[in-house]
Amino acid sequence: MDLGEYLPRLGDGLVVSLQLTVISVLLGYAVGLLFALGVSSANPWLRWPSVTLVEIGRGIPALVVLYIVYYGLPSAGLLFDSFPAAAIGLTFTAAAYSSETIRAGIRSVPAGQREAAAALGLGRATTFRRVVLPQGLRSAIPALMGLAVQSFQTTSLAYSISVNELMGQAYQAGAVTFRYLEVYAITGLLYAAIAVPATWLSVYAERRLSHGYL
Amino acid sequence: MPASLTAVLLGLPLTLVVTAAAFALGAVGGIPLMLGLRSRFTPVRLLVRLAVDLLRGVPTIVWLFLLYFGLAVGDVRLNSLGAAILGLGLVASAYLAEIYRGGFAVVPKGQTEAAQALGLSRTTTFVRLLAPQALRTVLPTVTTFLLMLLKDSSLASTVGVLEMTAQATAFSRQNVSTAGLTPFFVAAGVYIAISVPLAIAARVLDARLSGSH
Numbered sequence: 001m002d003l004g005e006y007l008p009r010l011g012d013g014l015v016v017s018l019q020l021t022v023i024s025v026l027l028g029y030a031v032g033l034l035f036a037l038g039v040s041s042a043n044p045w046l047r048w049p050s051v052t053l054v055e056i057g058r059g060i061p062a063l064v065v066l067y068i069v070y071y072g073l074p075s076a077g078l079l080f081d082s083f084p085a086a087a088i089g090l091t092f093t094a095a096a097y098s099s100e101t102i103r104a105g106i107r108s109v110p111a112g113q114r115e116a117a118a119a120l121g122l123g124r125a126t127t128f129r130r131v132v133l134p135q136g137l138r139s140a141i142p143a144l145m146g147l148a149v150q151s152f153q154t155t156s157l158a159y160s161i162s163v164n165e166l167m168g169q170a171y172q173a174g175a176v177t178f179r180y181l182e183v184y185a186i187t188g189l190l191y192a193a194i195a196v197p198a199t200w201l202s203v204y205a206e207r208r209l210s211h212g213y214l
Numbered sequence: 215m216p217a218s219l220t221a222v223l224l225g226l227p228l229t230l231v232v233t234a235a236a237f238a239l240g241a242v243g244g245i246p247l248m249l250g251l252r253s254r255f256t257p258v259r260l261l262v263r264l265a266v267d268l269l270r271g272v273p274t275i276v277w278l279f280l281l282y283f284g285l286a287v288g289d290v291r292l293n294s295l296g297a298a299i300l301g302l303g304l305v306a307s308a309y310l311a312e313i314y315r316g317g318f319a320v321v322p323k324g325q326t327e328a329a330q331a332l333g334l335s336r337t338t339t340f341v342r343l344l345a346p347q348a349l350r351t352v353l354p355t356v357t358t359f360l361l362m363l364l365k366d367s368s369l370a371s372t373v374g375v376l377e378m379t380a381q382a383t384a385f386s387r388q389n390v391s392t393a394g395l396t397p398f399f400v401a402a403g404v405y406i407a408i409s410v411p412l413a414i415a416a417r418v419l420d421a422r423l424s425g426s427h
Contacts, residue, residue: 056402059405060402061369063369063372067398071383072399075394154273157369167279185280188272189272192271192272195272196270
């Protein structure tokens, strides 16, 4: 079997990896924001469930999260195909990690901003939505970019629940051609070709944003 | 529950072995890489930077597969455990090199200048003055990384190391009708149960070190 035949499949796999990344990052950060609000909430009925979910998401391996969704949830009557199962598992992991990043960003907004908003007569909700949240999210941007790169790399675990993403395609190509070294080297370089420049971009963003507002 | 706990705990020693060995490999291997990242010679610095970025840019699981399936010298091949430890250790050395570098970057320049003024050699300055201060700064980050590594040791299951995640999967497959979610939640619980005392120990160590300052 010729290795060349399998190269386009690696490309197809990369597209699936990127789809998983986009879904898990967009949904994950949205849920992460909700978790962050829940963890900072004064209401214990919101706070404790949020803290528990975040700590579970950060405390257990992403691989175990994927197994729980794919192999475990069917026993609770929830059956998912591989792709949705991977999307759900990776979204949950991304949400748990991003919530702490977003929370740190929100906490980094100086108290004077709230005081100034209060002095101007803005309501609590308006202050949070229009003053605190935009500044908090802004300072969380570099860390969130870093997490997005991590999320992209974590999609490689989806092969273990038989999603045909890049790693899954590489596994099949390797099993058929027996040319593991070449297949995995190419696969690794494909991941790195996206992850390394993306990391540089997040470092650049960090430098730019650390200059402050004006 | 008791049956799945027994099954999962069978994998605990290998989880700990993989984590500890990869961490040791990374903690030691990170030192030369960190020195390379700080090198005065631009070609060395760029080359090591490329190596570190490549080690971190390729997902760990790809490194494991590359080492386990791809690396064969004649008939000699790494076994599962060897490939898992080497792969996780290599990636760890890149992450730790970056963490160490960050620690040295925050030591004030005045320290180096003062040492120079006192006539200390470059080596003495580095080993006796900069390294202890940098070590203290990076300790919390290194701990966080160790906890990440504990979770990443679950990847060893993909190349056939029978650690906790592999044991949980196997138990779940053997008892499809009865086990269900339980073994995975048990494994999850054990990961968290190891992380918490580690995190507390690190906090105590950190408090003691910064107290002595």
